[in-house]
Amino acid sequence: MGPPPDNNLVWAILCTVLCCLPFGIVSIIKSTKVKELWAQGDTVGAQKAADEAKKWAIWGAVAAGIVWVLYVIFFVVIGLGGAFAGY
Amino acid sequence: MQDIKRIWKIALLITLFGGFFLIYFIYNPSENSFFIPCPFHFITGFFCPGCGSQRAIHLLLHGDVVGAFRFNPLMVLTLPVLIYGLGITISNWIFETNHRFMLFYSKLFIFGYFGSAILYWVLRNLSFYPFNLLAPSS
Numbered sequence: 100m101g102p103p104p105d106n107n108l109v110w111a112i113l114c115t116v117l118c119c120l121p122f123g124i125v126s127i128i129k130s131t132k133v134k135e136l137w138a139q140g141d142t143v144g145a146q147k148a149a150d151e152a153k154k155w156a157i158w159g160a161v162a163a164g165i166v167w168v169l170y171v172i173f174f175v176v177i178g179l180g181g182a183f184a185g186y
Numbered sequence: 187m188q189d190i191k192r193i194w195k196i197a198l199l200i201t202l203f204g205g206f207f208l209i210y211f212i213y214n215p216s217e218n219s220f221f222i223p224c225p226f227h228f229i230t231g232f233f234c235p236g237c238g239s240q241r242a243i244h245l246l247l248h249g250d251v252v253g254a255f256r257f258n259p260l261m262v263l264t265l266p267v268l269i270y271g272l273g274i275t276i277s278n279w280i281f282e283t284n285h286r287f288m289l290f291y292s293k294l295f296i297f298g299y300f301g302s303a304i305l306y307w308v309l310r311n312l313s314f315y316p317f318n319l320l321a322p323s324s
Contacts, residue, residue, distance in 0.1 A: 101284070102284050102286045103286065105278070106290060109271035109287075109290065112267070112299070113272075116258075116261045117239070130290070130296065131296050
């Protein structure tokens with residue numbers, strides 16, 4: 100049997116150290132199932148779990164990205180406000 | 187055609203990682219205010235598992251492992267695994283191979299790692315010894 104599908108755990112870990120752990124939790128749960136299903140010979144199920152893990156990792160990253168963009172805009176506004184308040 | 191695609195991928199990665207390296211090598215987040223602080227810390231005042239990572243990366247790039255450890259021990263300990271895992275993912279992407287890092291399939295590792303991350307999240311917010319050592323040093 101070949102290698103199991105990529106369970107994308109590396110992105111969940113990256114999320115953890117980049118301060119968006121909550122978004123990655125579903126992805127983590129899904130990724131734990133990949134190897135088990137693969138070992139049972141359920142290649143379709145394993146691929147499905149891996150795809151789900153990937154989907155949630157992407158949603159997590161998108162959600163984190165939106166939060167970060169809003170947050171950066173907020174900072175820029177505060178910064179500009181501070182700059183104009185000086186005049 | 188295949189080669190051109192490969193060269194583009196490598197060029198993209200060099201730009202991204204090179205930019206990242208230069209910014210964190212040249213500027214110290216402790217001294218430069220244009221670094222964006224952690225949103226969780228900014229809003230709640232508590233530390234998240236990632237707090238201190240930017241300052242720790244700056245110190246690591248300058249070879250100060252102990253100093254980096256004081257800012258974020260979990261990040262420093264995770265880094266070797268993360269670099270290896272990302273390396274495999276990136277080389278799979280460039281060379282279209284199917285290598286796997288089997289540690290990422292171990293339930294013990296997955297639950298152990300994320301369990302410790304959550305425990306670490308709580309503990310580093312306690313303000314008494316020895317847990318205050320886990321908070322980013324100021």
